[in-house]
Amino acid sequence: MYFDPNAVRIPNGHFIDGRLIQENGNTLIVRRPADNAIVAELPIANANTVDQAVQNATQAYETTEWSMGAPRIRARLLRRWADLIEANKVALGQLEAVTSTRPVRDVIEIDIPYAADCIRFFAEFADKLGGEVAATRADHLGMVTSEPYGVVAAIAPWNFPITQAITKIAPALAAGNAVVLKPSEMTPFSALALAELAIEAGIPTGIFNIVQGTGAVTGDLLCRHPMVGKISFTGSTRTGEAIMTASAQSGIKPVTLELGGKSPQLVFSDVPDLDRVARAIAASFLNNAGQVCVAGSRLIVQRSIEAPLLDRIIALTKAIRPGPTWATTTTYSPLISHPHMERIDGIVKRAIAGGASVLTGGGRLSTVDDGAYYQPTILSGVRSESEAVREEIFGPVLTVQSFDDEDDGLALTDHKYGLAAGVYTGNINRALRARRRIQAGTIWVNRYGRSADFIIPTGGYNNSGIGKDLGRQAVEANLRHKSTLIAFDE
Numbered sequence: 225m226y227f228d229p230n231a232v233r234i235p236n237g238h239f240i241d242g243r244l245i246q247e248n249g250n251t252l253i254v255r256r257p258a259d260n261a262i263v264a265e266l267p268i269a270n271a272n273t274v275d276q277a278v279q280n281a282t283q284a285y286e287t288t289e290w291s292m293g294a295p296r297i298r299a300r301l302l303r304r305w306a307d308l309i310e311a312n313k314v315a316l317g318q319l320e321a322v323t324s325t326r327p328v329r330d331v332i333e334i335d336i337p338y339a340a341d342c343i344r345f346f347a348e349f350a351d352k353l354g355g356e357v358a359a360t361r362a363d364h365l366g367m368v369t370s371e372p373y374g375v376v377a378a379i380a381p382w383n384f385p386i387t388q389a390i391t392k393i394a395p396a397l398a399a400g401n402a403v404v405l406k407p408s409e410m411t412p413f414s415a416l417a418l419a420e421l422a423i424e425a426g427i428p429t430g431i432f433n434i435v436q437g438t439g440a441v442t443g444d445l446l447c448r449h450p451m452v453g454k455i456s457f458t459g460s461t462r463t464g465e466a467i468m469t470a471s472a473q474s475g476i477k478p479v480t481l482e483l484g485g486k487s488p489q490l491v492f493s494d495v496p497d498l499d500r501v502a503r504a505i506a507a508s509f510l511n512n513a514g515q516v517c518v519a520g521s522r523l524i525v526q527r528s529i530e531a532p533l534l535d536r537i538i539a540l541t542k543a544i545r546p547g548p549t550w551a552t553t554t555t556y557s558p559l560i561s562h563p564h565m566e567r568i569d570g571i572v573k574r575a576i577a578g579g580a581s582v583l584t585g586g587g588r589l590s591t592v593d594d595g596a597y598y599q600p601t602i603l604s605g606v607r608s609e610s611e612a613v614r615e616e617i618f619g620p621v622l623t624v625q626s627f628d629d630e631d632d633g634l635a636l637t638d639h640k641y642g643l644a645a646g647v648y649t650g651n652i653n654r655a656l657r658a659r660r661r662i663q664a665g666t667i668w669v670n671r672y673g674r675s676a677d678f679i680i681p682t683g684g685y686n687n688s689g690i691g692k693d694l695g696r697q698a699v700e701a702n703l704r705h706k707s708t709l710i711a712f713d714e
């Protein structure tokens with residue numbers, strides 16, 4: 225089944241004070257990843273527009289019941305927003321599919337239910353993080369109270385536009401903040417539909433604003449705005465470094481950064497079910513064509529089972545069904561753009577020139593349209609110093625390294641990144657040893673990939689960032705704490 229991508233309503237512009245805003249100024253072309261067709265010209269917010277969005281959000285924060293009223297009212301409005309998102313899942317799914325790498329079936333069946341449940345999860349924190357009474361001497365009263373920052377700047381990536389935006393917006397709003405979101409300039413439109421539904425749900429105008437544009441211009445202006453109290457970003461490590469610099473140079477602001485990843489999957493020979501392991505590994509680098517921050521892109525496998533495991537994974541790569549994102553039969557995504565595809569292909573070609581062997585794939589995937597599709601690619605014999613092992617590829621490429629004993633395998637997991645890791649073994653003691661040794665913010669054992677357990681925080685070690693999205697920690701990261709000590713009159 226298909227829907228007509230040209231018939232989908234594409235909202236465009238900035239969203240400030242509850243309405244779409246157009247402006248005369250610089251624009252950029254937004255293309256559909258599935259066929260490279262032009263979707264729209266996106267306005268790039270200048271300093272005046274960013275200031276308008278932040279000022280309006282500040283006013284809404286200071287004058288509406290959102291932060292000053294009963295927290296349960298805030299929770300009720302958030303749940304209403306979640307209900308409206310689910311009720312409009314077909315329209316949202318089509319909009320998301322047309323303008324991103326996400327196949328429409330995945331958006332409707334996975335992404336939108338996930339986003340709605342994420343909002344509901346965080347809504348329940350609204351009246352449960354007030355503070356505490358401190359233990360002090362008898363003639364004093366000590367209190368520690370939590371307060372919102374005011375305006376939170378959220379900068380979301382392009383790979384899962386709806387879900388990644390919601391994981392930033394929901395905890396910030398539940399904590400009582402206003403949010404100014406900058407979606408990726410490559411996938412900017414579904415966020416506008418979410419904002420329209422927020423107004424329909426009764427969330428006060430100005431509490432959720434959106435500015436469009438590039439990271440270098442709009443994102444930088446937003447991070448440097450003096451009335452922004454906190455920044456939350458998901459994206460590359462290089463951009464995360466720039467955001468930390470901008471935050472420090474414009475008045476110290478706390479930041480939550482989920483950055484690059486190069487996640488290892490460590491497979492021991494005692495795994496009880498090799499087919500199950502192969503399915504988990506294949507999904508980890510084929511889902512969204514590997515454009516996933518936690519993609520399990522480094523297979524580290526015990527030598528005695530390397531061949532049978534790889535045979536199974538390669539067979540699974542042959543079962544993909546690439547196609548336009550508006551086809552419900554599509555199971556394999558396009559890459560976000562042709563330049564991104566060329567970058568991936570360059571890394572693969574340089575790895576081959578450096579001695580790596582191609583077990584499958586290794587080039588562009590031919591399609592009837594001009595979409596940016598790349599073959600699932602597995603590279604073996606890759607040295608640890610190779611660019612393909614050291615750098616985040618963000619595409620459907622799996623590197624393979626083998627080992628003989630546990631210490632050697634664990635040594636291969638060491639990396640400058642530390643976002644996530646997978647461990648596959650039938651020995652719980654070995655799993656716990658690996659969990660302690662591997663430097664990563666999330667460790668999955670005998671499975672791989674995020675679940676809908678929103679209580680489990682996600683975030684990285686080392687070059688993969690600081691702070692946490694999801695979990696109780698995500699709400700607490702959007703609150704600051706004030707201490708009060710009162711002396712009683714005699």
